Amino acid sequence: MLRRAARRVRAGLLLFVLACALGSGCSGGGIFKREYEYEEELYLSLDGSAVLNVNASVASLVALRGAHLNPDPRARIDRDELRSYFGAPDARVSVSLARRDGRRFVHASVAVDDVRDLSRLAPFSWSNYRLDRRGEVIEFEQKVGVPPHEPHGRLQWHGGEIVAFRMHLPSEIVFHNAPSRQVERGNILEWEQPLSARLEGAPLDIRVQLEPTSILAQTMLLFGATAVAALATLGAAIWWISRRGQES
Numbered sequence: 627m628l629r630r631a632a633r634r635v636r637a638g639l640l641l642f643v644l645a646c647a648l649g650s651g652c653s654g655g656g657i658f659k660r661e662y663e664y665e666e667e668l669y670l671s672l673d674g675s676a677v678l679n680v681n682a683s684v685a686s687l688v689a690l691r692g693a694h695l696n697p698d699p700r701a702r703i704d705r706d707e708l709r710s711y712f713g714a715p716d717a718r719v720s721v722s723l724a725r726r727d728g729r730r731f732v733h734a735s736v737a738v739d740d741v742r743d744l745s746r747l748a749p750f751s752w753s754n755y756r757l758d759r760r761g762e763v764i765e766f767e768q769k770v771g772v773p774p775h776e777p778h779g780r781l782q783w784h785g786g787e788i789v790a791f792r793m794h795l796p797s798e799i800v801f802h803n804a805p806s807r808q809v810e811r812g813n814i815l816e817w818e819q820p821l822s823a824r825l826e827g828a829p830l831d832i833r834v835q836l837e838p839t840s841i842l843a844q845t846m847l848l849f850g851a852t853a854v855a856a857l858a859t860l861g862a863a864i865w866w867i868s869r870r871g872q873e874s
Contacts, residue, residue, distance in 0.1 A: 661726070663787035663821050664690055666750075668741075669794045672764065672840055674757055676741035678750065680712070684730045685781050689825060690789075691749050692774040697781060699729050712736055713747040741766075763800050763835045766793075772827030787821035791832060801835040 664686040667679040684703070687693040693711060695703060708721045718737040723730060736747070741757055744750040756767040770791065795813045804815045817832055824830075 660788075660790075662790045664824075665790045665792065667792045667794070668768075670741060670757075670766065670796065672796055672836070672838065674740050674742070675738065676744070677735060677737045678744060680732065680734045680736070680749065682732055683726075684732060686787070686789075686821070687732060687749075689781055689821075690773045691752075693749070697730075699725070701730075703730065703732075708732060708734065712749055717743075717747060759838065760835075762838070764797075764838050766832075766834045766836065768832040770830040770832070773825060783821060785822065789819045789821050789824045791817045791830070793832070793834065795834065795836060796840045798837040799834060800837060801833075803831070803833045 662681065664682040665680070667681070669677040669679070682690075684693075684695050685697040688695055688697050695701075703723060705721055705723070709719045712719045712721065712734045713736055719734065721732065721734045723732060725731065734749075736744070736750075738744055742755045745754055752771045752773055754769045754771070756765070758765050768791070793815045795815065797813075799809055799813065799815070802809070802815050804817055806816065809815060815834065817830060819828060819830060
């Protein structure tokens with residue numbers, strides 16, 4: 627009987643894992659992250675500093691950002707040139723290269739002390755960034771503008787490519803205008819556009835309002851308050867037991 631129940635539990639767990647892998651039952655899009663042709667992933671801090679990760683095909687960097695790179699998958703790409711393109715030495719930059727479906731992809735990470743400085747770097751100059759304290763909330767806004775239109779005859783698209791802008795936020799989200807209207811696990815928001823719409827400069831206005839205290843700070847404050855309450859309860863219990871003993 628117990629063995630049969632254990633087998634049923636294992637089978638149920640296996641089905642759950644498979645469902646998550648297929649994206650049918652887990653929040654945040656399942657186990658496997660969706661693949662994008664071009665993705666900007668912003669990690670924002672409450673002090674205004676930020677890290678922006680770019681995951682993009684070489685072809686999308688050429689088409690969207692006017693990068694002077696060879697989109698041929700067999701072409702050699704100089705990492706030092708890539709670091710310079712993404713803002714070094716003014717910004718802290720690291721780059722790496724990968725292949726997906728036989729094509730070249732670039733992974734770049736750019737760290738800045740003020741998120742608003744990103745618009746001064748060529749790869750992100752199509753965006754205007756704003757970060758302000760308004761009353762009891764912190765407001766962030768990113769307006770993504772029109773990419774440089776420099777036709778490249780060798781670039782071909784199949785029509786299903788997606789561009790994404792994702793944000794990882796440090797505190798409770800009060801308001802956002804993400805199209806899904808959902809906050810993914812880990813306080814992540816996402817805005818998507820078809821590559822064709824981004825190439826045409828379709829407007830994209832990203833707006834978020836945050837609590838001014840980080841989730842970590844709130845958690846530590848709650849933990850501290852709980853610990854103080856527990857010690858107070860323990861002290862009261864010891865005092866009550868001691869007093870009862872004296873009365874006896």
